[in-house]
Amino acid sequence: MMTNVDLLWVIFASALVFLMQGGFLCLESGMTRSKNSINVAIKNLADFCLSTLVFWALGFGLMFGLSYQGWIGSDLFSLNFAKTSPSLAVFFLFQVMFCGAAVTILSGIVAERMKFGAYLFVAVIVSGLLYPVAGHWSWAGLDGTGGSGWLAExxxxxxAGSTVVHSVGGWAGLALVLIVGPRLGRFDDGEGANTIKPSNMPTATLGAxxxxxxxxxxxxGSTLVLDDTVxxxxxxxxxxxxxxxxxxxxxxxxxxxxxxxDQFINGALGGLVAVTANCFAVSTGSAALIGLVGGMIVVFxxxxxxxxxxxxxxxAIPVHLGAGIWGTLxxxxxxxxxxxxxGLSRLEQVAVQGLGVLVYGIWTFGVAILLFSAGNAAFRFRVTEEEEIAGLNISEHGMQHESEMQTAERLSSDSAG
Incomplete structure (x- = not known):
């Protein structure tokens, strides 16, 4: 049973994790072009709102409900938290923030080319199926209801989720970007990658x-108690x-x-992802080494x-998938x-960590590529070439920054002249 101090600590930790949504928003809008920044920003708010609803209705039960043979939860759907214990309510609050983080990883990966409605469809799949089922295998029973996932066994x-949160988001994002394809102009000349200039690196740095x-x-907060390990x-x-x-x-x-x-920024995030799985069980020197390799992995x-x-x-794929795999190992x-x-030996522990990396990759990437491909066939995920050139601010939301409007007016005037 959580004490009042523990409850307060987890509530505070939940607020800190919620702050990460603002970090993702600033990072992604700063690293992309201004003609898409409104779209990037509203995606970060919308995917959190939608994934919270889906996780409450379905995902939380699949992830933490009474376990069916360690594979999937079978209750705790659409709970009325006014009738549950404070401990369970606070646990949900903390976990829904994790779900939101896993979903919003995909936003930056496919920025500047994906329809808003299609992105929300993807958010439902990740928050309602991919993430909670994967999470059950490792974290079932954390809510104190008993039972455990088959991988944890x-x-x-x-x-805290180098794989469960970050690699799952990275695998799903990799599947999605393969379906949606690269932005116009990114690889057009056949001689390598063309750099697409970010709009505001100070804002991106603030996001980091x-x-x-x-x-x-x-x-x-993943201790779920305020103890000596924090x-x-x-x-x-x-x-x-x-x-x-x-x-x-x-x-x-x-x-x-x-x-x-941008690599300095992403190196910091890669180091953070890498220590997320093991920060409770390694020395400070080992944490430094893990972060060191995590940063290098992002670059490679x-x-x-x-x-x-x-x-x-x-x-985001190098940060969350690449460094997430490394942190898990x-x-x-x-x-x-x-x-x-x-109770495992060193070699056995490394082997089971590797098994987890493999299993999560097969589950997340495999199911994501199937469901996202089906969705793309039913309603095309990508905006048209004309819409992409104009920018998603105007094509998806009918909005522009004042500077964009002034530029458009000037070009129109020059053309008329």
């Missing part, structure tokens, strides 16, 4: 800082993120002799995507076995 450990702050709640979890989180930024930034500086701002993964001509608008490599508490 094998010894798989993912403390908001995400950094939110991660304290993400990882620290301070070290918070420190490991900070250290992992900071070293990830320096790692990615330093690697790019060594190659280009200048600081690559970004290059791989460019080589394959996969257009991730904000670099690093739990087995560097986690204190006694703290992990699985």
């Amino acid at each position: 094998l010894g798989f450990v993912d403390f 800082l908001l995400l950094f702050i939110g991660w304290l709640g993400f990882n620290g 301070p070290s979890i918070l420190i490991n989180t900070i250290v992992g993120g900071c070293v990830g930024a320096i790692s990615a930034g330093g690697l790019r500086y060594a190659v280009n002799q200048r600081l690559d701002v 993964f970004s290059q791989i995507l460019e080589t394959l001509k996969i257009d991730d608008a904000v670099g 690093a739990t087995g490599l560097y986690g204190d076995l006694e703290t992990l508490g699985t």
